[in-house]
Amino acid sequence: MQTQKAINTFVKETGGWVASQLEACTRCGMCAEACHFYQATGVPEYAPVWKVELLRRAYEQRFTVSGKVKLAIGLDAEISDEDLLKWSSYVYHACTVCNKCSMVCPMGIDLGTLIHDVRSGLAEAGVVPADLAAAVQKQLEEGSPLGMTDEVYADRLEWVTDDWEVDIPIDKEGAETLVVLSSIEVMKFPQNIAAVAEVLNAAGENWTLSTKAREVVNFGFYEGSHSHTTLFLKRLLDQAVAMGVKRLVVTECGHAYDALRWTAYNLMDIPDSLEITHITGLLGEYVSSGRIKLKGGAFNEGKITFHDACKIQRKGGHINEPRQILNILSPDAFVEMTPNREESICCGGGGGVIAIKDADPVRYAAFELKIDQVNKTGADTVVMSCSNCRLQFTDGKEHFNLDWKINGLTQMVADALAD
Ligand code: SF4
Ligand code: SF4
Structure with a gap:
């Protein structure tokens, strides 16, 4: 375990915005009742404010006089390997980064983002739960965390095309809309592929899937690793730009939508001409306009x-x-x-x-x-x-x-x- 890497990441994450968020906390505890994991279990460590404690300690110890004094006189200790292991279970097992907690915080603290920063430090130190780390590895090597290799993707699309008798454009030149599916849909809910195709065809959309940009799920984002998140986002966005599409549609995956719609803009340049939207918005647009x-x-x-x-x-x-x-x-x-x-x-x-x-x-x-x-x-x-x-x-x-x-x-x- 590389604890110093985690501490360095926490310190690096702590710019003015994070510092002001941490300083604003009054320790009122109101966020606890908003968290479904705390509500369901009553485990005090699952309170959202406690999940960001490592970030707060790193900030106080490095940037505040009181934190430095507490460390010097033994009222606080350097973040340890044991701390990282404990927080790994709090922020990966018992947090979905849903950000419900920030809605009730009277100080408007964006706890979900801070918890994601804690995950980033843990990812740098290699303290990611083994199953999650294995899924990241699979996405790095095979392009998908759920085993959706190029061959599997092609087979599933062929099967859906035949069984549902639906036209599914793939790598269509001149398409205006690129749709990127989640491997959960492809592997577990293939009927969703047919559903997406039927709706877009009915709307007369000039759309396509891509064999290169075929996985919208981003396990780097779950993990909190900036480098993996960026790599998986670039696989999609580079292809969208290369194809010259006007719109990238994320199908039914919430975290992927978060990563592409907001996080990506902080990690890379995205052309203004490329709209990134969710299929739910598209469905509403089609119904309202009478396209379907x-x-x-x-x-x-x-x-x-x-x-x-x-x-x-x-x-x-x-x-x-x-x-x-x-x-x-x-x-x-x-x-x-x-x-x-x-x-x-x-x-x-x-x-x-x-x-x-x-x-x-x-x-x-x-x-x-x-x-x-x-x-x-x-x-x-x-x-x-x-x-x-x-x-x-x-x-x-x-x-x-x-x-x-x-x-x-x-x-x-x-x-x-x-x-
Ligand atoms: S973001 Fe995490 S801590 Fe906050 S309510 Fe959701 S699961 Fe709980
Ligand atoms: S609700 Fe906000 S101010 Fe209160 S403890 Fe939670 S994070 Fe701190």
Whole structure:
């Protein structure tokens, strides 16, 4: 373990903005109750403010008189190997970087970003959970953390094209819109590939997939490594620029959308002419403009609720589009969960947590909060616009033997396209 590398990274991350965020904290503890992992377990170390403690200690010890004095007289100690191991479990196992905590902080502290900075230090020191580190390695070597190699990608696309009888343009010259799928969709929910294609074809979009830019998931971003995050982003953005597309559409993956839509702009130059958007926004645009027509009431049986994803709805602001669509498809069946919209709680599987086997107990504990919220609506179907959430709900359904249907928003739109 290279503890000094972590400390150096914490210090490097601590510019004026981070310092002002750390200084602003009044230690009121209000963020704790907002965190689904803290709520579900009551473990004090899962309080968001405690998750950023290593960053605060590094800052105080290097940049404040009180921190230097505390260190000199033994009231604080240098960050140790043991500290890094403990915080690795707090920030990777019990944080989805959902940023719900920052919404309740009276000082407006952006805890999610600070926790991501803690992950960056741990990544530099090599204290990333083994499963996550292995997934990063796979993405480095094979281009995908879920084994979606070039051959597997080609096979899956051929299979979907044949079985769903849908036209899927690949490496189309002159395309204006590049769609990049998540390997969760390709490997676990292939029906989503067909759904995306059916909707874009129905809208008359001049679009394509790319064999070079084929994986939107970014495990470097989960890990917190700037170099890996940048490398995986560049694979997509360089290809988008080379193809001359006007728009890059992220399909149903929330963290990938966060990485491309916001983080990428801090890591590299992106041409102003390239729009980066999420499929949820595109669906709303198509419906509003009449580019696609839906069969009203196509899903009007039972009760249907919508799970708001942290990165797509809370951060991305695509809150109205799913409701606009569900009010067409399920006017009598659609019911809201509480809390909802930007106040929604995370499913518990985001931020790379679902990839870490040792995090399963805390992940399932957090999901029980979601079960309770869904059950209170009486819904038998839960819809979402993130395939990582969909994976968590699908796994949770099996683990807890739930009698629910899980569906993706794009999938529903595709199934309800008017002839
Ligand atoms: S970002 Fe989300 S998971 Fe992480 S500490 Fe805050 S509320 Fe908890
Ligand atoms: S809510 Fe904000 S001010 Fe209060 S402890 Fe948490 S981070 Fe600090």
